[in-house]
Amino acid sequence: MKRRICLGLAFAIVGSTAFAQSYPTKPIKLLVPFAPGGTTDIIARVIAEPLGRELGQSVIVENKGGGGGIVGALETSRAAPDGYSLGIATVSSTATNPAINPKIPYNTLTDFTPVINVAATPNVLAINPKFGPTDHKSFLAMLKASQGKYSYASSGTGGIQHMLMELYKNLTGTFITHIPYRGAGPALNDTVAGQVPIILDNLPSALPFIKDKRLLAIAVAAPQRLEVLPDVPTFKEVGLEPVNRMAFYGILGPKGMPKEVVDKLNAAVKKVLQDPAVRKRIEDTGSLVIGNSPEEFAQQIKAEYDVYRKVVMEQKLTLE
Known part of the structure; x- marks a missing residue:
């Protein structure tokens, strides 16, 4: 029995590594949870084309607004965790709205896989x-x-x-x-x-x-x-x-994404952010380029949620 478990684990690791090495083999969707034209949308479109070139597959930006970012974030959380359905994360969709709205149908801290914080706006x-x-x-x-x-x-x-x-x-x-x-x-x-x-x-x-x-x-x-x-x-x-808290614009996917895929995406975005033309376009929006690790971005999301959850409780805020 132990031998079977070990063999199964070995095959799973090999399969995951092989998938990551070949990833991506088709276009990637990058969902913006707001209407076109805002800073979130601009950041997504600035990085999408060069990111696609870096990965060898198109990165297609889609907009799905509604509920202060909730509708789009929910779609990303329910996608297959294969790295082909990603979303732009904002403070509104991952921290402030979840902090004040107990009926949001996703858990900010457990239903996503953070990839990278791209930029932040004062x-x-x-x-x-x-x-x-x-x-x-x-x-x-x-x-x-x-x-x-x-x-x-x-x-x-x-x-x-x-x-x-x-x-x-x-x-x-x-x-x-x-x-x-x-x-x-x-x-x-x-x-x-x-x-x-x-x-x-x-x-x-x-x-x-x-x-x-x-x-x-x-x-x-x-x-x-x-x-x-x-x-x-x-x-x-x-x-x-x-x-002294800024608005952030990061990339995340549904929970359960393979670490190798997350790391590959993180490295590709970081390389894109080294391009002076990309940096300038982001900075022209009034934003600051970030480009951190998945673990650091996960900590940022939790920190923002914890801060605003405390604000909601101490100020007794409701949606009414």
Whole structure:
């Protein structure tokens, strides 16, 4: 019996290795869990073509939006674990939405195989210039002096902008009313128009308004000050390091993918990210190139989920 088990294990290892060596033998689907045009979609399309060249098979980007990334992520989680159905992972689809929505039909920590974190985008806290404060210190003082008087806009309940702002409120002991919108575009438009005075948004979508002085940036969630906003401090600089969290754009597949296939994909993406043209296109979106290991990406996903799950519990957040 032991001999049979050992032989079976040996054949399984040989078969897995052989599959990895020949992989891929057909096109690979890379599913974006949002509509075309956003930063998630842009990142996917920037790497898809060169990744296909590196692997010797086409990488075809498909978009399947809905539920803040949930619909697309669910499809990826239910795919065959053979490396031919991959998905783009975001903080919204793997951390913030799962943290606030107990009915999501997948487990972020057990139903996926992380491959690599491709890039990360800073977030920015911005206000309408007519609001009054001119920096973070005066902004926070104004909030504390008038608890509950002001409101902030977000791209929708459960998204990273909503949850990051709730983390900010929790840490600063302030109360600001949440006004959810159907996407970052409408939320930005109303903040620029002065309908809502505050927004915390991904840098790429907010930056044009900041450059035009239609929004005033007062803090950024980034490892260090940004070249495009050299006078704006990071959240760490203003004493709120836990808020210094970026939005990430990684690649994952369904659980159970062979390690050899994961490693092959990881190495191929890393090679693509060394291309100066690819790096520039990613950095032009306001994002930072990452390119880490599967294990490091898995740790990042868990860390983000744990942070936002704690925010949900302490702030008593619900989808209603």
